[in-house]
Amino acid sequence: MITRKKTRQIMIGSTPVGGDAPISVQSMTNTDTARVDETLAQIERLEKGGCELIRVAVPDMAAASAIRDIRDQIGIPLIADIHFDWRLAVAAMERGAHAVRINPGNLGGAKKLEKTVDAAKQHRVPIRVGVNSGSIEKDLLKKYGFPTPDKPQALIESALRNVRMLEDLGFEEIKISIKSSDVLTTINGYRELSGKTNYPLHLGVTEAGGLIGGTVKSSVALGILLSEGIGDTFRISLTRDPLEEIRVAFELLRALKIRERGPELISCPSCGRTKINLFALVEEVEKYIQSMQSTIKVAVMGCCVNGPGEAREADIGVAGGRGVGIIFKKGEIFKKVPEKELLPVFMQELKLMEEERRQAQDK
Numbered sequence: 001m002i003t004r005k006k007t008r009q010i011m012i013g014s015t016p017v018g019g020d021a022p023i024s025v026q027s028m029t030n031t032d033t034a035r036v037d038e039t040l041a042q043i044e045r046l047e048k049g050g051c052e053l054i055r056v057a058v059p060d061m062a063a064a065s066a067i068r069d070i071r072d073q074i075g076i077p078l079i080a081d082i083h084f085d086w087r088l089a090v091a092a093m094e095r096g097a098h099a100v101r102i103n104p105g106n107l108g109g110a111k112k113l114e115k116t117v118d119a120a121k122q123h124r125v126p127i128r129v130g131v132n133s134g135s136i137e138k139d140l141l142k143k144y145g146f147p148t149p150d151k152p153q154a155l156i157e158s159a160l161r162n163v164r165m166l167e168d169l170g171f172e173e174i175k176i177s178i179k180s181s182d183v184l185t186t187i188n189g190y191r192e193l194s195g196k197t198n199y200p201l202h203l204g205v206t207e208a209g210g211l212i213g214g215t216v217k218s219s220v221a222l223g224i225l226l227s228e229g230i231g232d233t234f235r236i237s238l239t240r241d242p243l244e245e246i247r248v249a250f251e252l253l254r255a256l257k258i259r260e261r262g263p264e265l266i267s268c269p270s271c272g273r274t275k276i277n278l279f280a281l282v283e284e285v286e287k288y289i290q291s292m293q294s295t296i297k298v299a300v301m302g303c304c305v306n307g308p309g310e311a312r313e314a315d316i317g318v319a320g321g322r323g324v325g326i327i328f329k330k331g332e333i334f335k336k337v338p339e340k341e342l343l344p345v346f347m348q349e350l351k352l353m354e355e356e357r358r359q360a361q362d363k
């Protein structure tokens with residue numbers, strides 16, 4: 001049982017972050033933000049996939065100007081990601097960004113920061129103080145050295161210094177992230193930061209890598225932190241289609257029994273008893289269940305003898321044999337069908353089961 005640290009709650013649009021709000025899943029678009037149609041199309045896919053907060057890069061005024069159009073056509077809160085230029089932050093807020101991610105210390109001085117904070121107050125926009133290993137101030141690097149697993153202090157001090165700049169201006173609608181590409185630095189850094197602040201924390205491993213490497217690094221770091229009750233929202237960063245980030249994020253939450261979304265797929269690794277093309281069958285089923293909403297446990301197993309027993313916890317499953325396959329429910333054989341009909345019959349049963357669950361929920 002995970003006991004979550006109760007942080008101060010902020011609102012990003014209508015989505016609460018921190019406190020007792022569910023841990024939210026976010027992603028970032030990789031389109032040119034100013035190309036509104038492309039950006040909207042990507043956000044729509046992500047939203048359908050479960051993304052709850054979406055961040056877009058705002059590197060220039062064209063991107064800032066696109067914020068209004070994008071915001072008005074999506075159903076999830078929009079966060080503008082800005083580096084260095086306070087005018088872009090102000091422009092994004094004026095155009096309706098629900099939150100901004102900045103480093104207060106790199107906006108070019110006190111006056112510019114003050115104007116940015118004034119805009120945030122006026123538009124009721126929270127700010128994420130987003131520090132990463134590459135953005136740490138020189139004096140902190142000199143004092144603490146580059147962040148390492150044993151000494152992540154430069155990251156923490158940099159974040160807290162940036163937070164104080166906002167607090168000194170009477171601003172507290174804050175969320176913090178300290179990102180490193182190193183797993184252990186991320187874990188130790190967030191642990192220490194969590195002990196020093198009550199603001200909600202955005203977790204992430206930056207530049208984590210491709211699908212496999214990035215998933216492993218993010219899951220280890222974020223899995224450990226979340227299991228310790230640290231973190232209010234997070235992004236799995238992958239050098240891939242951002243939809244994969246959402247899928248990994250929800251699998252991680254499911255593995256930790258924090259949140260569930262959509263069906264869970266259980267499949268065996270196959271072995272010498274497998275007499276069907278199991279990989280192809282798994283791929284087909286996986287593709288099919290991606291659009292499903294209910295939390296059904298679905299199994300795809302390589303043999304009829306051991307499959308149903310090994311996947312006893314599955315609500316419904318399929319197991320293939322030589323020329324014939326079975327559909328089973330909770331470990332018990334439900335139907336035997338010729339191999340050719342296995343997939344369509346199974347899909348039909350799956351659909352029926354989802355429909356039954358939906359009806360039961362509606363009652």
Ligand code: SF4
Binds near residue numbers: 268273301303306307
């Ligand atoms: S379910 Fe059957 S095919 Fe799959 S690993 Fe177990 S014994 Fe092998």
